[in-house]
Amino acid sequence: MNIPTITTLLTSTTETVDVKTITFRYPGAVLPGQFFMIWIPGVDEIPMSVSEMSKKLKGVTFRNIGDATHALYHLSPGSKIGVRGPYGNGFTLTGKHLLFVGGGTGVAMLAPAVEHARKRKLKSTVVIGVKTKNELFFEDRFRRCGATVLVSTDDGSKGHKGFASDLAKEVLTKESIDAVYTCGPEPMMKTLLSACRTIPFQASLDRYMKCSIGICGQCCVGTGLRVCVDGPIFDGKTLQKVEDFGVYRRDAAGRKISF
């Protein structure tokens, strides 16, 4: 059986003016980087990477951006939602000093990976890139678990002025980084990949998803790589061969849309 399980929304926390984290009861093991399909009955069902995980509770963080996230944004604790998963492969953390680079809401799904790395006492540096300081969230959460946090804003309202990828490049030159993990706008991740050269690299891809079980082909990139099953985390070697990476995505009809 692969159908949504109905569960109750427990908390809904405001992170920024349009970003919220919701938690719900959902027992079972999840790996950092995996995702759930969240069903809002009568509205839609969308993929969301896990951003909070304990034995019995799980959570996701999202920007109020479309029909489904709009509905989720306005749901109160106690509301019923459907959850299925976890799906996908998750991150593989290797090395002693790890660099995490999150752009926009992409930073949310890196949080469980950073916390996981810190639990294993791995040195962790997190670069968060946002347009302006009001969009910043999870900075304290990263610091609390003992990670070094660097912030970049497009407008210079906080931290480094410019792109997260530029700030990350600085870290790569100054520090000895063993592996890079990223989630965010694809052009940013592509820039980062070329800066990494031989350093192991893993990126979480976001594509319009339908079946989530690897048959409909909607989320495929490259030579039939299914983001829902073969991803959403892909390593640098694989991504170097994926012609769509950082170039285009496909909409619900399968039309190519440039980034």
Added chain:
Amino acid sequence: MLASGIMDEDAGSMQRMIDCGAGAIVTKSIGIQPREGYANPTVLELEYGLLNAMGLPNPGIDEYGEEMKKLQKSAIPIIGSIYAADAAEFVALALKMEQYGAAGVELNASCPHAKRYGLEVGCDTTLLQTIVSSVKDQVHIPVFVKLSPNVVNIVEIAQAAEKGNADAIVAINTVKGMKIDLETAHPILANRTGGYSGKAIKPIGVRCVFDIAQNVNIPVIGVGGITTGEDAVEYFMAGASAVQIGSAVYYRGPDVFKHVYKELNVWMDTHGYKKIAELVGAAYQ
């Protein structure tokens, strides 16, 4: 061959199915205009099969040309699946597919959950015959017609396609079904109803092929729940000359084609069959 609708919306996905051993590819059903399909949930795995209501999503025939052209040098046949509401549109789509290098076209006369299309075309014998003959008059590549089991008499529909000069019948598309969530009393599929596929519908498909193959003089391609080599043998015995695989890409992964091919060969060796042709229609006795 790969059944329509599975891993076939872009050239990369189809290339992977080719690499995984598919003998031919049937594309996603393509229409004149781009179509987004239904909201999610679109696919569920139930106890005994998959239930889907994708809603014929596709980028439209013009943009799909890019995908087809990338596969022009493919060593195996690419069959363009097309859907439309009338003969003129079917003809326009078939001509485009031929121009893109398709080895054949499969007319979708059977999608059970898209208004005006699919099944609504495929249960009207007069309309279907007109559509098939119009397409046959205009294109030089083989024309297959994919039929639905959601009709009173599938044999009559197959005979109408034959009268229109179809080159082969493909049977069956999915079986209409639905799934309701008990906690919220919501049908889970966004479209409420969908099409059921996988092992559960194999006996339905085998019966349809058995009845059709004895009543038409054109080849029948079997599809519906084929997951193992023995499932393929059963369809051959029912009268199928070839088989398509869809849902089993989920149950056994993209390598399902290699598995089924191997299992079929082992079964034939141990049972003393040398050619698939010896199996075709073996059950008519």
